[in-house]
């Protein structure tokens with residue numbers, strides 16, 4: 181009987197996609213996938229190091245896995261992904277882990293698993309300049325079968341001073357566009373209606389080839405041309421790199437979703453400089469102006485860090501004011517968490533007291549709630565084409581799906597309309613999180 185593997189995934193969408201790659205590699209080696217830890221022969225956690233609380237949560241899970249291993253001798257526990265890369269030594273020293281594999285080592289998982297003995301944990305955390313898993317067909321783990329994620333590049337070359345990613349995921353490399361288009365065609369032919377192209381900084385996607393170089397704008401266009409019925413999303417843009425060409429390409433294709441995730445991090449030039457973001461507030465606002473000029477209805481979402489090193493009350497006010505100026509549709513907001521080894525950890529004291537950080541974060545979250553609500557109120561009375569994702573969270577009698585701008589719509593189910601269909605809805609009412617609609 182084939183061995184069963186269970187994987188918990190933490191962190192970003194890219195990690196979710198990596199888990200799909202791991203399942204595919206292990207399936208080829210004869211492993212079956214299970215959603216039950218209690219019946220697994222191999223328990224893996226695909227981990228995240230972005231903030232300390234992400235890592236603490238995983239240490240907690242490692243305790244749970246260790247208990248399972250004591251209960252059922254022979255079970256193997258492995259830590260893969262960003263934390264594996266960063267904490268290999270302490271993971272192995274804990275003796276609670278039999279396997280440690282970094283983000284570029286997934287092809288070696290079958291060999292590593294085969295070599296594990298109680299006294300010989302296995303490790304591979306080598307980072308690669310080439311690995312993109314281009315030829316691997318990810319084993320989809322999404323629940324709805326409507327929306328698939330496709331990695332177009334790996335690693336990151338922007339050394340933002342707070343960020344651990346360049347250390348955990350290594351240097352940036354782009355994936356052959358032909359394999360990306362092939363994967364998108366493949367999921368579309370299997371009934372998916374939406375693909376999200378993933379990269380740490382999609383704007384620096386670049387594939388050199390004698391038949392012509394492919395940048396992100398061209399890649400986006402190639403994927404959009406697969407079918408007008410296939411929606412295309414992407415994440416993440418970098419404000420310093422997002423080009424007019426990309427913005428204009430988005431404007432030309434109805435099926436490229438009108439939503440840009442453009443992490444600002446801070447509204448203060450002093451902080452942006454210290455964060456090594458390599459743009460200014462004015463530059464950022466000019467990019468927003470360009471987006472709105474080409475696509476007046478494009479949603480803009482962001483990431484914000486509260487309480488970075490040396491942040492003053494004025495810097496914080498600058499963040500609140502840029503939020504109002506842009507009027508973000510949604511945001512992910514975090515308190516700064518010092519990551520060992522990063523430029524910031526080496527050069528700047530983490531000197532904003534926790535209570536100040538948290539108070540600023542709360543102010544940022546409260547403002548975003550107001551902005552999200554205002555953004556949703558502007559949509560009341562309008563009609564949108566939404567892609568049905570499934571029943572709503574609250575009731576089987578309701579369906580939910582997203583607008584092109586990424587907003588979640590909820591509406592009464594009607595006979596003949598189901599998951600993967602496009603429907604037209606009118607917005608009747610809203611909260612800061614959802615649009616309540618009727619079909620028209």
Ligand code: 5AD
Pocket residue numbers: 230231342343344443445483484485514515516517518519
């Ligand atoms: N502390 C807090 N937030 C961070 N992010 C990245 N590194 C840190 C850190 N050390 C946030 C950024 C990034 C998002 C993915 O996580 O806002 O855009």
Ligand code: SF4
Pocket residue numbers: 190191192193194195227228229230261262344345348349
């Ligand atoms: Fe994703 Fe960054 Fe977390 Fe790694 S550290 S899993 S790249 S969010």
